[in-house]
Amino acid sequence: xxxxxxxxxxxxxxxxxxxxxxxxxxxxxxxxxxxxxxxxxxxxxxxxxxxxxxxxxxxxxxxxxxxxxxxxxxxxxxxxxxxxxxxxxxxxxxxxxxxxxxxxxxxxxxxxxxxxxxxxxxxxxxxxxxxxxxxxxxxxxxxxxxxxxxxxxxxxxxxxxxxxxxxxxxxxxxxxxxxxxxxxxxxxxxxxxxxxxxxxxxxxxxxxxxxxxxxxxxxxxxxxxxxxxxxxxxxxxxxxxxxxxxxxxxxxxxxxxxxxxxxxxxxxxxxxxxxxxxxxxxxxxxxxxxxxxxxxxxxxxxxxxxxxxxxxxxxxxxxxxxxxxxxxxxxxxxxxxxxxxxxxxxxxxxxxxxxxxxxxxxxxxxx
Amino acid sequence: xxxxxxxxxxxxxxxxxxxxxxxxxxxxxxxxxxxxxxxxxxxxxxxxxxxxxxxxxxxxxxxxxxxxxxxxxxxxxxxxxxxxxxxxxxxxxxxxxxxxxxxxxxxxxxxxxxxxxxxxxxxxxxxxxxxxxxxxxxxxxxxxxxxxxxxxxxxxxxxxxxxxxxxxxxxxxxxxxxxxxxxxxxxxxxxxxxxxxxxxxxxxxxxxxxxxxxxxxxxxxxxxxxxxxxxxxxxxxxxxxxxxxxxxxxxxxxxxxxxxxxxxxxxxxxxxxxxxxxxxxxxxxxxxxxxxxxxxxxxxxxxxxxxxxxxxxxxxxxxxxxxxxxxxxxxxxxxxxxxxxxxxxxxxxxxxxxxxxxxxxxxxxxx
Numbered sequence: 198x199x200x201x202x203x204x205x206x207x208x209x210x211x212x213x214x215x216x217x218x219x220x221x222x223x224x225x226x227x228x229x230x231x232x233x234x235x236x237x238x239x240x241x242x243x244x245x246x247x248x249x250x251x252x253x254x255x256x257x258x259x260x261x262x263x264x265x266x267x268x269x270x271x272x273x274x275x276x277x278x279x280x281x282x283x284x285x286x287x288x289x290x291x292x293x294x295x296x297x298x299x300x301x302x303x304x305x306x307x308x309x310x311x312x313x314x315x316x317x318x319x320x321x322x323x324x325x326x327x328x329x330x331x332x333x334x335x336x337x338x339x340x341x342x343x344x345x346x347x348x349x350x351x352x353x354x355x356x357x358x359x360x361x362x363x364x365x366x367x368x369x370x371x372x373x374x375x376x377x378x379x380x381x382x383x384x385x386x387x388x389x390x391x392x393x394x395x396x397x398x399x400x401x402x403x404x405x406x407x408x409x410x411x412x413x414x415x416x417x418x419x420x421x422x423x424x425x426x427x428x429x430x431x432x433x434x435x436x437x438x439x440x441x442x443x444x445x446x447x448x449x450x451x452x453x454x455x456x457x458x459x460x461x462x463x464x465x466x467x468x469x470x471x472x473x474x475x476x477x478x479x480x481x482x483x484x485x486x487x488x489x490x491x492x493x494x495x496x497x498x499x500x501x502x503x504x505x506x507x508x509x510x511x512x513x514x515x516x517x518x519x520x521x522x523x524x525x526x527x528x529x530x531x532x533x534x535x536x537x538x539x540x541x542x543x544x545x546x547x548x549x550x551x552x553x554x555x556x557x558x559x560x561x562x563x564x
Numbered sequence: 565x566x567x568x569x570x571x572x573x574x575x576x577x578x579x580x581x582x583x584x585x586x587x588x589x590x591x592x593x594x595x596x597x598x599x600x601x602x603x604x605x606x607x608x609x610x611x612x613x614x615x616x617x618x619x620x621x622x623x624x625x626x627x628x629x630x631x632x633x634x635x636x637x638x639x640x641x642x643x644x645x646x647x648x649x650x651x652x653x654x655x656x657x658x659x660x661x662x663x664x665x666x667x668x669x670x671x672x673x674x675x676x677x678x679x680x681x682x683x684x685x686x687x688x689x690x691x692x693x694x695x696x697x698x699x700x701x702x703x704x705x706x707x708x709x710x711x712x713x714x715x716x717x718x719x720x721x722x723x724x725x726x727x728x729x730x731x732x733x734x735x736x737x738x739x740x741x742x743x744x745x746x747x748x749x750x751x752x753x754x755x756x757x758x759x760x761x762x763x764x765x766x767x768x769x770x771x772x773x774x775x776x777x778x779x780x781x782x783x784x785x786x787x788x789x790x791x792x793x794x795x796x797x798x799x800x801x802x803x804x805x806x807x808x809x810x811x812x813x814x815x816x817x818x819x820x821x822x823x824x825x826x827x828x829x830x831x832x833x834x835x836x837x838x839x840x841x842x843x844x845x846x847x848x849x850x851x852x853x854x855x856x857x858x859x860x861x862x863x864x865x866x867x868x869x870x871x872x873x874x875x876x877x878x879x880x881x882x883x884x885x886x887x888x889x890x891x892x893x894x895x896x897x898x899x900x901x902x903x904x905x906x907x908x909x910x911x912x913x914x915x916x917x918x919x920x921x922x923x924x925x926x927x928x929x930x931x
Contacts, residue, residue: 304887308708308874308902331704331884340707341675344871504711507675517698520671535675 198551203235212371212480213543214350215390219480221544227364227425232547250274253296253329254283256336256526264292264336264525275324290564291525293557294514295550298502298531299327300346306499309344312399316408318498320349320359330532333506338526339517341534343504347541348497350394354410355434355494362434362493365425366413367543371480373415374462375495377401381445381454383462384411386474392540395497410494412448414459419484420491435493444490459486501541505534512557527561529553565918570602579738579847580910581717582757586847588911594731594792599914617641620663620696621650623703623893631659631703631892642691657931658892660879660924662917665869665898666694667713673866676711679766683775685865687716687726697899700873705893706884708901710871714908715864717761721777722801722861729801729860732792733780734910738847740782741829742862744768748812748821750829751778753841759907762864777861779815781826786851787858802860811857826853868908872901879924894928896920 205225212219224231240247252273257266266288272281299305300321306313319325334340351370353362366373370387375394377384378401385397403409417437420426429435438444441459445452463485465471469478506528507515513522530550537545572592579586591598607614619640624633633655639648666672667688673680686692701707718737720729733740737754742761744751745768752764770776784804787793796802805811808826812819830852832838836845873895874882880889897917904912 305706305884308706328885334701334707334884335704337698337702339672339675340701340710342711343707344709344711517672517701518695 199232199235202239204232206231211368212388213367214388214394215540215542216544217477223544228359229547253332255332256292257285257287258336259525261524262336264288264523267292288525291527291561293512293554293561294329294333294506294526294528294532295530295554296327296329296532297321297325298505299330300325300499300502302326305343306346306502309504310346313346313348313499317348317399318352318354318357318496320352320363320498320500327502330505333514333526333528333532336514336523336526337516337518338514338523339507341504341507342538343502343534345503345539346499347391347501347503348395348399349500350391350398350495350497352496352498352500353434353493354408354496356432358498360434361425361428361432365420365423365429365435366493366495368423368425369413369415369420369491371477372419372484373413374458374486375411375413376450376455376458377411378409378448378450379403381451382458383473386471386476387413388476389474390540391500391543398495398497408496410496412450413493413495414444414486415491416484416487417489417491418487426491429493430491435491437489437491439489441488441490444492448492462486501546502531503534503537503539503541505532507535508533508553510556511560512553513560525564527557529557566599566602569606571599573598578735579755580734581755581761582907582909583911584844590911595726596914617648620699622699623659624652624654625703626892628891629703631655631890634659655892658894658928660921660928661696661700661873661881661893661895661899662897662921663694663696663899664688664692665872666697667692667866667869669693672710673713673869676871677713680713680715680866684715684766685719685721685724685863687719687730687865687867694869697872700881700893700895700899703881703890703893704883704885705881705890706874708871708874709905710869710901712870712904712906713866714758714868714870715762715766716867717758717765717862717864719863719865719867720796720801720860721775721863723799725865727801728792728795728799732787732790732796732802733860733862735790735792736780736782736787736858738844739786739851740780741825741853742778742780743817743822743825744778745776745815745817746770748818749825750840753838753843754780755843756841757907758867758910765862765864775863777863779817779859780862781811781853782858783851783854784856784858785854793858796860797858802858804856804858806856808855808857811859815859829853868913869898870901870904870906870908872899874902875900875920877923878927879920880927892931894924896924 206222210219211221213221252270254268254270256264259265266286268283269286270283300319303315351363351366374383375387385394401409401411445455466481466485508528512527514526514528516523536549573589577586578588580588619637621635621637623631626632633653635650636653637648637650667686670682718730718733741750742754752761768776768778812822833848833852875895879894879896881893881895883890903916
């Protein structure tokens with residue numbers, strides 16, 4: 198379906214966070230817009246109407262508590278005090294909520310996980326504040342897994358949002374080392390699941406307990422294949438070093454310890470057996486760490502909320518007291534909870550959105 | 565306050581689940597009723613009215629959405645179809661919800677943690693089904709940590725509820741070994757936090773993946789001090805064996821492996837250093853495992869819901885959209901979320917109930 202609509206994909210498989218093998222094709226623009234934009238164009242072609250600059254303000258309910266529409270504020274610009282008119286939009290068959298997660302709602306995410314302070318950035322749009330989900334809870338939807346929030350361990354504190362570094366480091370993690378600047382040593386399996394790595398990065402602190410972002414060290418020869426490498430260097434969110442000495446001096450890392458770490462790691466590249474953290478070294482084969490190096494800094498950004506409302510396999514939103522669907526209410530995507538468990542694997546939100554979006558559409562047409 | 569009301573405590577400190585040292589005095593009846601019953605008597609003495617056999621059916625709301633009372637069904641017997649009249653009870657100052665957790669609501673707990681099927685028992689009363697919490701979510705309370713549900717790793721599959729074994733094993737864990745019947749080997753630190761142990765027990769399965777409850781092996785000489793030891797043997801939920809051979813035969817455990825395990829463990833008793841699971845051996849000092857043995861079977865029971873509604877430090881229930889208190893609504897005890905984090909430490913619900921119960925009462929008197 199996405200190919201029919203015009204999506205394009207990189208011609209190679211990638212091994213994303215938490216996966217045991219390389220099994221993911223990524224869009225050639227390396228983000229979800231490579232799927233949503235072609236689908237949106239296709240929607241316009243077949244006559245679907247959309248409303249941009251509009252804010253969901255609540256549900257319209259029928260006499261039996263069923264959902265018969267939504268309140269929508271027109272002409273809305275996020276965070277600005279210039280509210281448009283609120284329209285009541287009636288739904289012929291039902292409402293599908295696809296309002297995403299709440300990663301930008303700092304109060305709500307800190308209620309679930311106190312480590313996710315404003316000190317931790319976020320890859321989501323500013324409007325990912327979860328009011329759609331919260332309104333569904335007021336209707337009686339079942340809250341599931343809100344406490345399971347995933348931070349992306351591939352993000353950089355040196356740029357906003359997803360930026361250029363995220364895809365750079367996702368590509369390079371398999372043949373790179375992540376190093377704690379205080380010790381000069383590795384501190385994690387660089388391709389462990391996202392939560393394990395984000396927690397490990399957040400634990401990298403200076404003597405006063407302040408954040409000390411760790412660094413990802415890659416051989417320049419192995420990093421330069423990725424299209425973002427030139428960009429991270431150009432925009433000063435990544436740096437190239439000709440020698441280990443200049444690298445260590447730049448980040449104030451103990452040189453001797455770092456030298457020993459790289460020597461040790463190159464031994465694992467040779468044997469294919471990472472005795473420090475059990476990393477799968479198959480994608481690091483023959484990729485010894487050697488100068489010149491490319492380096493980026495890492496600090497997690499809140500990326501995905503595993504939690505949300507409970508849905509049936511038909512994408513119906515369940516009522517917490519009756520266990521039955523709330524009539525007229527459907528949901529798909531990140532706003533749903535319980536699909537991915539404690540930590541979503543990289544790339545698995547795409548099939549969830551596609552499959553459950555289509556399922557919700559089919560359910561609503563049969564309602 | 566509890567001493568003034570007449571509570572009595574065992575004269576020795578106990579080291580409960582997840583604690584690093586022995587720091588808990590337990591009531592002499594070894595359960596919370598040793599606190600609640602004396603407090604209830606004291607309430608009657610000062611003229612407090614209570615309503616037993618009554619079911620909470622929802623809130624009465626004022627014009628501004630503030631809570632001004634509750635609907636209460638009289639003459640209610642749990643699970644029976646003989647509903648009494650529903651009364652509207654007006655609250656002069658506000659309502660304090662102390663409705664406990666939802667450990668008996670199998671649908672809701674499985675939505676949060678699919679391993680907590682009906683196969684896993686529960687220590688709570690049958691009415692711990694969470695409707696009070698769910699009604700608060702409908703008013704806009706913030707759901708926090710619902711996915712963090714604790715199972716008691718000290719429970720027995722051979723009796724209902726908390727039973728006799730739970731306190732027996734809590735007392736004996738420090739100087740006992742828990743053994744997987746399939747391997748004859750230990751599989752956990754017997755005094756790790758509750759969640760770690762419950763997860764380890766649930767992983768004990770036979771070749772077909774069916775539950776194979778592990779066994780807790782204690783020297784009879786060290787178990788007999790606990791008042792429940794005679795009871796677990798009398799009621800056939802624990803057994804005494806004169807030799808390791810009869811024990812191994814009874815539970816179909818490989819004898820050689822079990823012999824080797826006990827020899828190894830007794831080495832740790834001697835050195836004070838558990839090289840298998842890092843258990844703190846200080847309470848096992850000089851307590852070598854020797855025949856005759858007392859044995860109980862272990863299988864987790866859902867015990868405590870860390871999750872619930874978010875409250876302020878004044879025990880006010882917060883609104884998910886405004887972040888302000890929902891006027892007239894207070895909560896204390898297990899129905900609150902976010903107090904204990906991922907896994908509550910043994911005994912820590914008592915101070916939470918006492919402190920936040922008093923806090924809620926003070927807030928309501930100042931409202």
